[in-house]
Amino acid sequence: MMVDFSVQNFGPFRERAVLSMEPAPISDDEYSIQDTPALKNGLLKSAVIFGANASGKTFLVDAIGCLKEIVDNARPEGDPLPGYIPFALSQETVSEPTSMELRMVIDDVLYTYTISYNERCIVSETLFHSPNGRKALIFRRGDDNKGIDPDVFAKVSSATTYLYIATDYNDRLCGAVLREIRKISVIYQGREQDTRSPFMLAQNDPEIKGMMLSALDAADLGIRDFYGEDRIVGSYIPKHNPSGGEVVRKITDIRLLHGFRNADVQDMAFPISMESNGTIEMFSIMGPISSALKDGGTVIIDEFGSDLHPLLSRWLVGLFNTEANTNGAQLIANTHDISLMDIRELFRRDQIWFTSKDRGNGEATLYSLAQIKGIRKKSDIRDDYLMGRFSAIPSVIGVSKL
Incomplete structure (x- = not known):
């Protein structure tokens, strides 16, 4: 402490x-x-x-x-x-x-x-x-x-x-x-939000993910789950090992799954970039907060x-x-x-x-x-x-x- x-x-x-x-x-x-x-x-x-x-x-x-x-x-x-x-x-x-x-x-x-x-x-x-x-x-x-x-x-x-x-x-x-x-986790709001770090914390520790989901539920945001989808953005051949073949470059898009009881489509996932500023702030801080409360x-x-x-x-x-x-x-x-x-x-x-x-x-x-x-x-x-x-x-x- x-x-x-x-x-x-x-x-x-x-x-x-x-x-x-x-x-x-x-x-x-x-x-x-x-x-x-x-x-x-x-x-x-x-x-x-x-x-x-x-x-x-x-x-x-x-x-x-x-x-x-x-x-x-x-x-x-x-x-x-x-x-x-x-x-x-x-x-x-x-x-x-x-x-x-x-x-x-x-x-x-x-x-x-x-x-x-x-x-x-x-x-x-x-x-x-x-x-x-x-x-x-x-x-x-x-x-x-x-x-x-x-x-x-x-x-x-x-x-x-x-x-x-x-x-x-x-x-x-x-x-x-x-x-x-x-x-010690240092988090900045009002600058570009770091959503990848809390996502990786959740991926590596199911207990932290459960705590994050509980917090998102308590915030009444209608979020039931979140996951990542890999997207290929390019490829390259390593200079140090060109005979090793082409390496595919990927990024992970984070998606939040919302539940809607009375809609025709009851479950729908949206890219985190489409979420409100408040939802993004809640997601970005709950990873470090959950980790601190746990460990x-x-x-x-x-x-x-x-x-x-x-x-x-x-x-x-x-x-x-x-x-x-x-x-x-x-x-x-x-x-x-x-x-x-x-x-x-x-x-x-x-x-x-x-x-x-x-x-x-x-x-x-x-x-x-x-x-x-x-x-x-x-x-x-x-x-x-x-x-x-x-x-x-x-x-x-x-x-x-x-």
Whole structure:
């Protein structure tokens, strides 16, 4: 499970921004807290982030996606690293490294992974764990390379993480951390929807497909099944083995089977491209959500609920907050759906976060509702939010014309 994620000098986040899943010392309900021996107060099962457009919400999601991509790939010497987007409005930061830290609980042990990088190389990289509650270094990449196997490090380029290569060489602790990072799913709404990945999850695991179908049924979409049809789109002869003959190139078209009780044709399959935006969003997120609920993992969604009915969005959040979520599944989502800004029935105050950007210097900040004084539990905060009390809305109040 994710404990927290921090990022510095990335996009609008000049200073260190920390998204924490540790419960704040408040008296809110505890149904959305997962117990873990590694942390006295447990971990939150979900969090939502609100904020005006261009306030930093998507950059926060991008940062986690960049961390995954940097960590889980080998790159040749000199290859550019993805996600080097330093804060560009200051001469002090524009050429400085980007830094990220991810803390996780794995098998009831707390791990802390940090990385600092620029466009061409990884500047530093460290991994700690805390067995028996005591923080101990696993490795440190830097001046002294403490804990690093020199034979393994000889295989590491300046643009590749030691974590990745050490896992290839069967380092048990590095492997555990990399596997946990791989269990983080980053999903973007409003961009081209990824329907192939959830389809493949369902193809490889009948239980996940059953969970996806149950969710599509609960959403009252009339979908009874889904399957893929292979379509030939061309062929080629491999250059490395021309005598091996022609290779046929195929793609899989995903089709959703609808049931109609009172129609002349009671069952009909439609290409997913013909479905509504809401159906496509539901399909695209339910694969990772089902996988996380089944096996554990963290699902991070940009623009959550952008095409969903508010009741569906609330229902999906409830899948994580319920006591039935016992495998350490977490949902982190940014959204504009203020029906989710509910501390009476849906969230604790420490599960609601805001991003805000200073119009004067362009810097973004991240903070939780629990950090704002005077907010009582079980109060209706939506009007306060829309009136600008939490500073995370566009400045259109009082503007009556262009």
